[in-house]
Amino acid sequence: MADRPQTSMETLLVGLDAGCRSVLEPLFENGAVPNLESLFETGAAGPLESQVPPWTPSAWPSLYTGVNPGKHGVFGFLAFDGYDWDVVNASRVRERTLWELLDDRGKSSVVVNAPVTHPPREFDGGLIPGYTAPEDPDCHPDGLLDDVREELGDYRVYAPRDADGAEKVEWYERLVAMRGEAFRYLADRFDPEFGFVQFQQTDTVFHEFPGDDETVRTVYEAVDRQVGEILEQCDPDVVVVASDHGMGEYTGHEFRPNELLRDRGLVETTTEGEGMPTWSTIAANQLRDGESGKREADDDPALLERAVAGLASVGVTSQRIRAALDAVGLAEFVAERVPTDVARAGSEQVDFPASRAYMRDRIELGVRVNLEGREPDGVVPRSRYDRLCDDLVDLLSDVETPDGEPVFERVARREEVFSGPYVEEAPDVITVPREYDEFLSTRVGDGRFAPPSEPYNHKRDGIVAISGAGVDPTADLSDAHLFDVAPTVLATMGVPAADRMDGSVLPAVGAVGTESYPAFDAGGAVATDDGDVEARLADLGYLE
Missing domain, CATH: 3.30.1360 (Gyrase A; domain 2)
Structure with missing residues (x-):
């Protein structure tokens, strides 16, 4: 038997966005994800109750800070200043993260693809941001993304927006592989005590391929391969698998x-205001910026705007036009060709x-x-x-x-x-x-x-599993909550939880008490103001 690798990694946190038992159980039964299945079978596992609201931009910060949104400040994809809005980013997360708390205790970390971590703050280790970051995000330390790309080749936060069908599925697999490869490279470079790698495609697949079990399996198989390679290379003492929420079909209204x-x-x-972003305004903004093609030279946006506004005045709003187009599969085609002002003129808005x-x-x-x-x-x-x-x-x-x-x-x-x-x-x-x-x-x-x-929706219960040294595999995790993940991770590393945390150490791990850490200096918020990020949220149905 080959010698086990010698690494400093004490705890690995694997994040599966939207992971839940209803998705994993069929994959376990079919032997599709043997590495994940082994972690669940050899450790303590159970449902993980999410928070309000159970969506990525608020729930992941709650998971990696251990506090509710009232303490970290992120309640959704958007932050508001009066009637203006912007997509949230790390400057809106006003609480210490797991890796910052560990930095206070002299422990280093590697974090790959965690949502709402751009722009990154300083700590001992390396970080590549995930969801809500721009495509070429600032990383920590400076220049890290260039190093990753030079070492591994391409690294992207998102798939190209023009990818479709089988090509998009291939991009899912490539993105998953990028996460695993980047994490292993950074783990080798920094030799951290804590590692956190998050996989977003386990959520995205349900929004873009609803009801497609084969594509879901393809994504999870790709994730499982990366988890297996990370376990083999890094050999962490403890592994925690957790999700931000569950996923399931809508059967309501x-x-x-x-x-x-x-x-x-x-x-x-009104039909005259800018209002919130909609299906048509997002697509039209992309068109205006030259990302979705070009309008014909003989188009007359002013004429179209007056015509659509006239229809709106007699009750034929763009929402109703969209419903009719959607019924015959043309909504997306038209959205990509309607100028912004035309779309706004015809949209009845608050x-x-x-x-x-x-x-x-x-x-x-x-x-x-x-x-x-x-x-x-x-x-x-x-x-x-x-x-x-x-x-x-x-x-x-x-x-x-x-x-x-x-x-x-x-x-x-x-x-x-x-x-x-x-x-x-x-x-x-x-x-x-x-x-x-x-x-x-x-x-x-x-x-x-x-x-x-939308045919699929985020559900209350995600999943959690804890496996490894010092873990009680018979522990009852039926009452586990999202806020419990951060104090539990710290306990696996012998580090006290912050007394501001809302969660408790899960019973599979021995608690090590709480302490008061230095107050967090929130500083000022910085703008995201990234049209491509907004468009991706619209693509997934997060912006209507």
Whole structure:
């Protein structure tokens, strides 16, 4: 038998975006992912309850900081400044990460593809950012991405947007391989005590190939190969596998809260504002920037804009046009050829400054109040704020689907859901869909209910498995929560959890107490302002 490799890696954290038992069990049964299966069979494993909201940009920071969004400050893909918005990035994560806490204890780390880690902060080790980063992200230390590309060849954060069908699946496999190869290269270079590698394609495949079990298997087989090679090369003492949420089919309805709020006189609409990004404005922006082809020279955008605006004035909005085009498979084709101003002219949108309350971003799961003194053109006096929030809780709690089922399993004031210094950045009223089986949409103009726009949805329960030295494989992990991952990882390395953490060490590992770490200096937020990142979010249905 060959000697085991001598490395310093104490704990490896493998992140499977959207990983859950309902996806993994069939793969285990078919022998498709032997390395992952072995980790689950030899260690302690169970469901991992996610947070509110259970989406990548907020849930991964919660997992790797151990605190709820009210403490780290990220509630969705978008951050808001008045009525303006930008895609979130690492400057919005205002809490120490696992690798920063370990750096405080003199331990080094290698982090590859973790979401919302661009631009990176300094620590002992190496980091290549993941989701929400630009295609050529800043890495830590400076120049690291050039080194990786020189050593390994191409390294990308995303697949090319024009890849389709079988080519896209090939890109999934290549991206997965890039993560594993880059991680092994950096592990050899830095010899870290902690390693974290995240795989995003295990989520993306459900958004872009819904119901395609064979493609899902292809992605997971590619991940399993990389996990096996990492285990062989790095030989960590402990391995933790964790996901940010689960994944499953929608069987409910699409519900549009802004339609209900408009009927109650709380939402005003317009066809003249910029509004939130939509299917057509994102594609049109790409066209304007020369990324989706060229308009014919004889196109007259001004004429088209007036025509579409005229249709909107009699109720024929771009949402309805899109529904008709989508029915015959032409929505994407047309979206790529409609100038931005034309799309906006025909889109009925929430008029945020004129409205009293509205849902801005479906991912953050909540309704915002247009509060006087807080929003640039707030119309709700502070004396009416509490009463309006309570009325919204009552109104939304009573909403039922056309089948007579409640749309929401919980509607509550944000202070009942989150805690910490950034609670006021959350929506004022939080709306948790029933079993995450009801799709929320910010659309207006098409009625309150419709079939879900997306066939698959994030679910509450992800997965966690812990295997290796000192781990009790018989431990009951049935109550594991997303916030427990960070303190558990620290405990496997003999490092106390931060006393600010909301989670606890899972029973498979011996706890080592808590300590107060130096206060985190949040500093100022920096802009993402990256049209390509926005377009990719729109492609996956995260921006409507």
